[in-house]
Amino acid sequence: MREPGTSSTIPPKVRTIHAWDRGPGLFQALAELYHHRELLAAWTIREIKVRYKQTLLGALWAILQPSILMVLFSLIFTTFIPVSTDGIAYPIFSYTAILPWTFFANAVTFSALSLVNNINLITKTYFPREIIPLAVVAASCFDLLIAAAVFVGMMVYYGVPLYETALLVPVVLLVQVLLTMGIALFVAALNVFYRDVRFIVPLLLQAWMYATPVIYPLSVVPARFRFLYMLNPMTGLIESYRALLLYGKLPPWADLGSATVISLVILWLAYRWFKRVEKNFADLI
Amino acid sequence: MEGVSKIYHLGRSRTSLRETIAGLFHRTCEQGTVLKALDNLSLRINRGESVGFIGPNGAGKTTLLRLLSGITTPSTGTICTYGRISSLIELGAGFHPDLTGRENIYLNAAILGLKRQEIQRRFDAIVAFSEMEHFLDTPVKRYSSGMYCRLGFSVAAFVDPDILLVDEVLAVGDAAFQAKCLKRMSELRAAGTTIILVTHSLGYLQRLCQRAIFLYQGKIQADGATSEVIQTYMNHPAYRGNLSRVEPDVIRFTSTITGGPVAITSVYFTDRSGNRIEQAHTGMPLNIHIAYTAFEPIADANVEIWLYGLDGSEYATFATMWDGLGPLTLQGRGEIRLQFDALCLMPGGYFVNAAISDLNGLRKYDLHWERHYLIVLGGPIAYGMVYQPHRWIVGEGNGDA
Numbered sequence: 001m002r003e004p005g006t007s008s009t010i011p012p013k014v015r016t017i018h019a020w021d022r023g024p025g026l027f028q029a030l031a032e033l034y035h036h037r038e039l040l041a042a043w044t045i046r047e048i049k050v051r052y053k054q055t056l057l058g059a060l061w062a063i064l065q066p067s068i069l070m071v072l073f074s075l076i077f078t079t080f081i082p083v084s085t086d087g088i089a090y091p092i093f094s095y096t097a098i099l100p101w102t103f104f105a106n107a108v109t110f111s112a113l114s115l116v117n118n119i120n121l122i123t124k125t126y127f128p129r130e131i132i133p134l135a136v137v138a139a140s141c142f143d144l145l146i147a148a149a150v151f152v153g154m155m156v157y158y159g160v161p162l163y164e165t166a167l168l169v170p171v172v173l174l175v176q177v178l179l180t181m182g183i184a185l186f187v188a189a190l191n192v193f194y195r196d197v198r199f200i201v202p203l204l205l206q207a208w209m210y211a212t213p214v215i216y217p218l219s220v221v222p223a224r225f226r227f228l229y230m231l232n233p234m235t236g237l238i239e240s241y242r243a244l245l246l247y248g249k250l251p252p253w254a255d256l257g258s259a260t261v262i263s264l265v266i267l268w269l270a271y272r273w274f275k276r277v278e279k280n281f282a283d284l285i
Numbered sequence: 286m287e288g289v290s291k292i293y294h295l296g297r298s299r300t301s302l303r304e305t306i307a308g309l310f311h312r313t314c315e316q317g318t319v320l321k322a323l324d325n326l327s328l329r330i331n332r333g334e335s336v337g338f339i340g341p342n343g344a345g346k347t348t349l350l351r352l353l354s355g356i357t358t359p360s361t362g363t364i365c366t367y368g369r370i371s372s373l374i375e376l377g378a379g380f381h382p383d384l385t386g387r388e389n390i391y392l393n394a395a396i397l398g399l400k401r402q403e404i405q406r407r408f409d410a411i412v413a414f415s416e417m418e419h420f421l422d423t424p425v426k427r428y429s430s431g432m433y434c435r436l437g438f439s440v441a442a443f444v445d446p447d448i449l450l451v452d453e454v455l456a457v458g459d460a461a462f463q464a465k466c467l468k469r470m471s472e473l474r475a476a477g478t479t480i481i482l483v484t485h486s487l488g489y490l491q492r493l494c495q496r497a498i499f500l501y502q503g504k505i506q507a508d509g510a511t512s513e514v515i516q517t518y519m520n521h522p523a524y525r526g527n528l529s530r531v532e533p534d535v536i537r538f539t540s541t542i543t544g545g546p547v548a549i550t551s552v553y554f555t556d557r558s559g560n561r562i563e564q565a566h567t568g569m570p571l572n573i574h575i576a577y578t579a580f581e582p583i584a585d586a587n588v589e590i591w592l593y594g595l596d597g598s599e600y601a602t603f604a605t606m607w608d609g610l611g612p613l614t615l616q617g618r619g620e621i622r623l624q625f626d627a628l629c630l631m632p633g634g635y636f637v638n639a640a641i642s643d644l645n646g647l648r649k650y651d652l653h654w655e656r657h658y659l660i661v662l663g664g665p666i667a668y669g670m671v672y673q674p675h676r677w678i679v680g681e682g683n684g685d686a
Contacts, residue, residue, distance in 0.1 A: 036398075039396060039398075042395040049383075050381055050383055053384075121378055123351075124356070124374045124375040125374070125379060126372070127396060127398070279358040280358075283357055
């Protein structure tokens with residue numbers, strides 16, 4: 001019953017597993033991931049579908065979550081404790097940062113649980129495990145795109161022109177996705193070993209948000225802390241978004257550059273570690 | 286695979302930070318129990334072979350499949366596989382309850398390694414095989430467990446792997462669907478798929494595999510032609526050890542009744558010529574003897590015999606009353622013999638349960654429940670659930686009917 005042509009299109013795959021293997025090399029791992037790209041796509045679609053199945057508002061949640069935060073912070077920082085935002089209305093000023101931050105925080109939070117939530121799959125089937133957290137990141141990208149609709153609405157409402165620098169936004173987004181992937185892989189694997197992670201992650205994310213100029217401008221940060229701020233790759237990314245979208249300026253290249261380097265290093269280290277410990281998942285989970 | 290071991294550290298997995306930190310300080314005192322699920326195993330399975338693994342629970346069969354599929358990695362040794370592997374270790378692993386049957390087919394097939402195009406090409410065949418056309422757009426959480434498994438098997442059966450790993454999953458759906466699964470596996474085998482099967486059903490093993498491997502405590506005990514390995518397995522203490530493990534699932538009567546007016550003193554088996562045997566053969570004559578001692582004469586005795594599988598399923602029941610023997614009078618010591626001209630049981634292990642009761646069978650004078658064990662080995666070539674004694678007549682009539 002083998003369909004003609006089926007077996008010939010799939011080259012016989014030779015797989016050798018040695019007990020002493022320390023996990024595949026980077027290129028081998030990437031090749032395998034590429035081989036399973038359709039599973040990554042299918043799993044991403046599943047993530048998106050499952051996330052909003054049986055919720056009353058469905059994908060509207062993707063919009064509501066950052067919007068409500070934006071409204072709350074606007075209330076606090078325009079009425080109670082006004083902050084200077086260099087001439088940009090506070091709501092759109094903060095939303096420009098809350099939007100990518102929500103993407104980052106959701107992707108990391110959901111991926112921390114992703115492997116453990118799929119115990120059955122990990123103990124019963126084989127495929128490159130990074131697909132599970134990576135699909136979570138991809139699904140969060142989808143949410144980001146939906147929530148971006150609100151941003152467009154706000155641009156019109158607040159009369160922020162569409163600068164041509166906005167064309168560079170995808171580059172910044174790409175760096176952010178790489179950073180998110182790195183952190184997502186790290187926390188997902190770590191949570192297999194230590195279930196404490198799922199409690200720590202939301203806490204750390206909250207602290208991280210306050211340590212990033214999301215709800216306040218970088219200009220209010222005292223100069224002596226600036227260096228520390230630049231170690232945080234999210235700072236460079238968010239400052240770049242604001243520069244490109246709100247001020248029509250080129251991004252702060254030094255900050256964006258260091259954010260890119262840090263993101264790549266984090267991703268590389270996280271992926272390498274993930275592939276090394278991956279083989280223990282089924283036994284430990 | 287060569288020199289493969291798999292070691293599990295029982296009760297030593299640390300899944301919280303606290304335990305690890307504690308572990309740093311107490312490293313010397315706790316060493317945990319070490320379980321060698323597989324112990325230095327070496328074996329070679331050739332392309333297109335179908336091999337069945339048997340052995341009692343905990344022998345390492347499932348561990349072996351998980352190693353082969355790449356789910357876990359060996360503690361020592363090397364495993365080398367060629368070709369696409371599809372594992373049916375659990376049906377419908379990866380189904381999401383909220384997604385519909387259709388969505389889950391796509392997802393599950395992708396997990397098993399199919400490309401979208403390949404799935405589309407097989408989609409109709411998968412649906413037709415599963416007989417679930419009407420439920421495709423229903424979330425699988427509304428499925429019955431049978432439907433769930435049927436869909437799971439159907440997806441896996443159409444992946445067209447080079448190597449198919451099957452773990453005890455054939456017991457899905459009704460008898461008709463099981464037959465279909467077996468047929469599909471035979472087709473795959475005929476198409477050159479290497480099939481590696483783990484099962485407790487010796488019947489499936491005989492139908493699907495030419496070669497069997499008996500695993501016990503992580504080691505290979507026997508490897509060879511299926512029927513020979515089954516024989517070795519059934520004679521091994523581990524197989525009989527299954528008896529005690531089966532018991533809790535079975536409705537239990539008191540195994541022996543004391544103080545009754547009559548006692549069953551022994552139950553034994555003989556062949557055609559009256560020699561005592563412990564192993565019977567399918568399709569061959571068998572006598573079951575019940576020896577008794579009546580402490581006081583009884584005039585309303587009814588002798589009952591049940592044949593049970595090790596899994597607790599009832600194969601056949603006999604009673605002297607039903608066969609019109611009327612009330613038996615038992616006095617002193619004596620024997621009752623049940624004679625089969627041709628044993629209809631297929632190879633396997635069985636309990637022979639016996640009772641002496643009153644006429645309507647309600648009051649048991651004595652009962653031996655799960656105390657007597659019969660091994661049935663292969664006889665004439667036969668496949669299926671039972672052996673039906675038969676005769677062929679050729680060249681009769683002229684074909685007009």
